[in-house]
Amino acid sequence: MDQPMTADEIAAELKADIMAGRIPPGTELRQEGIALRFGVSRMPVRDALNLLAVDRLVRLRRNRGAQVIRFSAEELAQVFHMRHLLEADLLRHAIDRYDEDALQRLKHEMHRCEVEAGHPDFPAADWRFHAVLYAPSGMELQIATVQELRLSAQVHVAVYDDLRQSETQWNDDHRRIVAAVEARDSDEAVRALHAHLTQAEAALRAAMGGVRP
Numbered sequence: 001m002d003q004p005m006t007a008d009e010i011a012a013e014l015k016a017d018i019m020a021g022r023i024p025p026g027t028e029l030r031q032e033g034i035a036l037r038f039g040v041s042r043m044p045v046r047d048a049l050n051l052l053a054v055d056r057l058v059r060l061r062r063n064r065g066a067q068v069i070r071f072s073a074e075e076l077a078q079v080f081h082m083r084h085l086l087e088a089d090l091l092r093h094a095i096d097r098y099d100e101d102a103l104q105r106l107k108h109e110m111h112r113c114e115v116e117a118g119h120p121d122f123p124a125a126d127w128r129f130h131a132v133l134y135a136p137s138g139m140e141l142q143i144a145t146v147q148e149l150r151l152s153a154q155v156h157v158a159v160y161d162d163l164r165q166s167e168t169q170w171n172d173d174h175r176r177i178v179a180a181v182e183a184r185d186s187d188e189a190v191r192a193l194h195a196h197l198t199q200a201e202a203a204l205r206a207a208m209g210g211v212r213p
Contacts, residue, residue: 004040007047013038014048018057018068018155020120025156026070029058056152069155073205076156079149080201086146087130087197088190093137095186102136103182109133110174117171123154129174133181156204169199 005013014034017023034045049066052058058066071079098106109129116125127150134143173196180189 005038005044007044007051010034010038010040010044010048011051014052015055015057018052019123019151023068025068027068029066029068031065056148057155069152071152071156071208076153076201076205076208079153080197083146083149083153084194084197086142086149087134088193090134090137090139090142090146091189091193092186093139094134095136095181095184095189097136097138098181098184099136102132105135106132106178106181110171110178113174114171123157126170133177153200153204156208170196173199 014023014029023029029049031042031045031049034048035042038045049058049060053060053066056069058068060066106129109125109132113122113125113129116122127147130150131143131147134146137143173192176192177189177196180186180192
């Protein structure tokens with residue numbers, strides 16, 4: 001007899017659905033429905049929702065289960081404001097610590113992004129590029145915070161086909177960033193990064209259209 005799914009397994013399944021856009025932003029997650037889907041009691045479902053809340057992918061609602069995050073215009077602005085600050089700071093700390101091995105790892109991830117362009121795995125490849133870009137900084141806690149912010153934005157990106165098909169633009173941006181890193185030009189690298197994030201925010205805001213205030 002198969003063992004019932006654990007809270008970790010249920011959370012992983014739900015997270016995959018959220019990140020792929022199969023469960024859109026704002027969706028109500030009812031414990032009874034999830035329990036029926038996975039053939040479990042409500043206890044592991046409750047624990048799974050708590051795990052997703054820790055990742056800031058859902059918001060717990062008293063006596064109402066949980067809801068997949070959905071940004072207001074102000075919340076979206078706050079996410080990208082923090083990303084600009086944190087990611088530019090990471091890049092400035094990283095760039096002076098680049099050696100040839102680190103640069104080759106960065107180029108490798110850039111090429112992997114280009115291979116994944118247009119495929120469902122592109123967001124994961126994109127994150128690997130950025131994680132490797134910032135890794136020489138040694139600031140692991142800050143990198144983890146950036147990853148959390150990126151995941152919350154990706155929840156929204158996943159439901160818009162136009163954004164999921166914009167990898168060519170993002171890959172061009174990556175090339176500009178890598179060229180600046182290779183030249184050890186921190187000012188140009190940070191300018192390219194800010195432009196990259198500004199374009200990403202504008203594209204997401206346009207796709208969301210009537211994002212609530």
